[in-house]
Amino acid sequence: MRTAFTELVGVEHPLAGFNRTPAVVAEVSRAGALGVLGATMYSPEELDEQLTWIEEQLGGRPYGVDLMVPASTTQQDLNTLVTDLRSQIPDDHRRFVDGLLEKYDIPPVSENDALDRLGRIDASLETNMDTAIVSELLDVAFSHRIALVANALGTPPPAMLERAKAQGVPVAALVGKREHAEKQLAAGVDLIVAQGTEAGGHTGNVATMVLTPEVVEIAGDVPVLAAGGIASGPQLAAALALGAAGGWAGSVWLSSHEDAASQVIKEKLLEATSSDTVVSTTRTGKSARQLRSAWTDEWQAPGAPSPLPMPLQSMLVREAWERIDVTAEKGSGPARELESFFVGQVVGSFRGLRSTAEIVQDIVEVCEARLAELGRLVEPVQR
Amino acid sequence: MRTAFTELVGVEHPLAGFNRTPAVVAEVSRAGALGVLGATMYSPEELDEQLTWIEEQLGGRPYGVDLMVPASTTQQDLNTLVTDLRSQIPDDHRRFVDGLLEKYDIPPVSENDALDRLGRIDASLETNMDTAIVSELLDVAFSHRIALVANALGTPPPAMLERAKAQGVPVAALVGKREHAEKQLAAGVDLIVAQGTEAGGHTGNVATMVLTPEVVEIAGDVPVLAAGGIASGPQLAAALALGAAGGWAGSVWLSSHEDAASQVIKEKLLEATSSDTVVSTTRTGKSARQLRSAWTDEWQAPGAPSPLPMPLQSMLVREAWERIDVTAEKGSGPARELESFFVGQVVGSFRGLRSTAEIVQDIVEVCEARLAELGRLVEPVQR
Structure with missing residues (x-):
């Protein structure tokens, strides 16, 4: 299947696979789609390591990286900034979180228990507000042979766009409303990911079925990927039917062997139905779909209490979540009750864990078969 | 395009058009799709008149009817029932509604101002709880040559299903969750309408992109229509891509000349974006998507106050809405601010009023062209 997206990034299949686990990203790209590393939680050194490792697996195949680059950063000293932000968290909120941990019997984490960074959700926006760190992250990304750079948070700043343009790397932006797409197009992005409300993580209110064609309508020659609800061949075919140049899948990789989510989280996801997600601001301060x-x-x-705005809410709950994750992994029932993860409504379709390669192959094969069937619906000779 | 749906009801195009205006229903059917009359607000006599009128327009073409038949009805005297229900409405709620009408300067309605019934939303569930009336409505429906009967509210009662089966009329049911589809299939319905959260009116939380394939998966030989987000050719093509046997469109007809909505409502809908709807229980007591x-x-x-459950909330607000509608039609600004109507997120795609026939033709032609394009994506000779 050749589309404007496959041409733009040089892949075989019109599918991007977004994940924070380097092994998933590598396997998606090896299977002929575009793996995109969600790299919002890495330091520059860690990012460099991960991208190097991914490239070693790929034998030249393309992959992408998704960074969290705010439109504006601060030159303020990072420690001062963090101290200042911390002081804005009300005591009532701290007491509420402490009370929750006590009620569910979640002990503090010892040094030995510290989780692999990949096992955690860590939207450390405060780090990404530091001009020097953001600049280093971009240095690292552009020192690798990435085929796409995406910005997880709003319009990419001009510096990022100029640099990408200079190096010939297409820039992607995620949008949840037509108005956001207008801004991104005006800023000059090369690919729009139209993300419907059914998606996991930060999401808006408009469904993929409605959002995709309205973004396609204004995008002109800029290709659009549909995100939210894309986890199977029929759904990828639907994305193409809506005028998208492909699909952007995030949640489905949580049902892969390679994904770094804990066994407890994977078990809970396999048990969930499509009605078991909820949009909540309690994790990052912004509306994000997750397992209820x-x-x-x-x-x-x-x-x-009402959740705090970003980044205060993630600063408030980060340690609590490390404790919940560690305790749930040790087999605690109450910690398992609290346990959750960002996931879209497609969670209801998870039937078991598969390899990432098998997931890609299944989506692509079923999509191709469905497209052939759809074509036959309008072939007069077949009547 | 031949699908299991076109075969089931004998239409040319895999599209059902749901509307409460007989003229829209007739035009949808005349254009080769299946018009379905939303008849939840009619008395048996009115229903008989409307169905007779529709058939006169159709020259034998098929059409359907959507009734609101509760799973159980009461033999209690209707007046006693209504009096009893009225007594359950708290004074605080009445005062809140009265206060709203006063704040927005909405006068009582005089006899001369009484709106055409078609111009109103009237979910008069209390009438439909009366065994005798429901039985009469079914008598009327089955005395006409309907090609489909749908139940707007949950699983059709066994009496309705048996009667339909005896007369060879397929029964459709709307579902918003996979679990509801399981119940409907067990009850023996002939067609499932899987309605995603983006739909107007009573709706659930799961998006069409996710709900459709999961209902298709369990439906076996029973055809499924996708509802919610279906207002254009690409969206109908996406419904087919998801495995549906067609689309069920409701909101798009509000942008037709024939629809009975007032000029004020149509103007507000034309101005709205896809982000301007909201799911609220304030109109009927059940979650329904409408213009914010x-x-x-x-x-x-x-x-x-918190909205009351169905049918109390609609009893509480019905007169207020008649007053708002009448006053808005007379040009009052504050009444226009309050004015709203059930509509899905596709409202953002309305560009102007068109004839119903033109809307059907546009959806079908664009869908067919898109399906042909999709087929070519997987034809090796085209590379």
Whole structure:
């Protein structure tokens, strides 16, 4: 299947696979789609290591990277910034989180228990507000042979766009509303990912079925990928039917062997139906779809405080989540009740863990068969 | 395009058009799709008149009817039932609605101002709880040559299913979750309408992109229509890509000349974007997607009461809405602010009013062209 997207990044299949686990990204690209590393939690040194490792697996195949680059950064000293942000977290909020940990019997984490960084969700926006660090992350990304750079958070700053243009690397931007797409197109991005409300993680209110064609309509020659609800061949075929140049899949890789999510999280995801997700601001301060759990329920109970804005909320809950993850992994029932992860409504389609390669192959083969069937629906000779 | 749906009901195009305006229903069917009359607000006599009128327009073409038949009805005297229900509406709620009408300067309606019934939303569930009336409505429907009967509210009662089966009329049911589809299939319905959260009116949380394939997966030989987000050719093509046997479109007809909505409502819909709808229980007591307006905002303001369950909420607000509709039609600005209507996220795609026939033709032609393009994506000779 050749589309404007496959031409833009040089892949075989019109599918991008977004994940924070380097092994998933490598396998997606090896299977002929475009693996995109969600790299929002890495230091520049770590990013360099991961991209180097990915390239070693790929034998020249293309892959991409997704960074969290805010439109504006601060030159303020990072320690001062973090101290200042911390002081803005109300005591009531701290007490609420402490109370939750006590109620669910979640002990502090010892040094030995510290999780592999990949096992965690860590939207450390405060680090990414530092001009020097953001600049280093971009240095690292552009020192590798990336085929796409995406910005996880709003319009990419001009410096990022200029640099990408100079190096011939296409820039992608995620949007949840037509108005956002207009801004991104005006800024000069090369690929729009139109993300519907059914997607996992940070998401808006408009569904993929509605958002995709309205973004396609204004995008002109700029290719659009549909995100949200893309986890199978029929859904990729639907994305193409809506006028997208392909699909951007995120959640489906959580059902892969390679994904770094813990066994407990994977078990909970396999048990979930499509009705078991919820949009909540309790993890990062911005609306994000995730598995509904005792955590999201507790924040909605009477008397619970309103979640704080980004980045304060993630600073408030980060340690709590490390404790929950570690305790759940050790087999604690109450910690398992709290356990959750960013995931879209496609979670209801997970039937078991498969290899990343098998997932890509299944999506592509079923999509191709479906497209052939659709073509036959309008061939008069077949009647 | 021949699908299991076109075969089931004997139409040319895999598209059903749901509307409460008989003229829209007739035009949809005349254009080769299946018009389905939303008949939840008619008395048996009115229903008989409307169906007779529709058939006169159709020259034998098929059409359908959508009734609101509760799983159980009451033999209690209707007046006693209504009096009993009225007594359950708290005074606080009445005062809130009265206060709203006063704040927005909405006078009572005089006899002369009474709106055409078609111009109103009237989910008069309390009438439909009466065994005798429901039985009469079914008598009327089955005395006409309907090609489909749908139930707007949950699983059709066994009496309705048996009667339809005896007369060879296929029964359709709307579902918003896979679990609901399981129940409907077990009850023996002939067609499932899988309605995603982006749809107007009563709706669930799961998006069409996710819901359709999961309902198709369990439906076996029973055809599935995708509803929610279906207002254009690419969206109908996407429905088919997802495995549906066609699309069920509701909102798009609000942008037709024939639809009975007032000029004010149509103007507001033409101005709206896909982000301007909201799911609210303030109209019927059940979650329903509608245009966001001062009405839905006021019910979310601090101090507003929680909406009542169905049918109490619609009994509480029905007269208020008649007053708002009449006053808005007379040109009142504040009434226009309150004005709203059930509509899906596709409202953002309305560019102007068109004839119903033109809308059907456009959807079908663009869909067919898109399907042909999709087929070519996987034809090796085209490379």
